Amino acid sequence: MTSSTREIRVEDAPARNRFEVSVDDQVVGLASYHVEGDVMTLPHTEVSPAVAGQGLGTTLVAAVLASARERHLTVLPYCSFVRHYLHEHPAEVDLVAEADRPHFGLELTSN
DSSP, X not given: OXXXXXXXXXXXXXXXXXXXXXXXXXXXXXXXXXXXXXXXXXXXXXXXXXXXXXXXXXXXXXXXXXXXHHTTOEEEOOSHHHXXXXXHOGGGGGGSOGGGGGGGTOOOSXX
């Protein structure tokens, strides 16, 4: 087992309207957002190809959605990666207003 440990952080950068995921203090991904009223629009998420497949996008989106929940915001997941995350984590779909779910393909099959 190797002794190398990476420090992974997700931070809100409101001046740039995005959350950033960093590995060892180097930004390697972002999720852009716009908040208007009580709605957070999520148009784009990206992670550097150098760290693709390491779960950093998932970590980033989880933190963004946790922030939205903490701030009592609903989300509009225009980003396909965020929609994929929501499909994989149905407990988070409640962050999307019920009326908006069909637009994003997030209809729940079980009630």
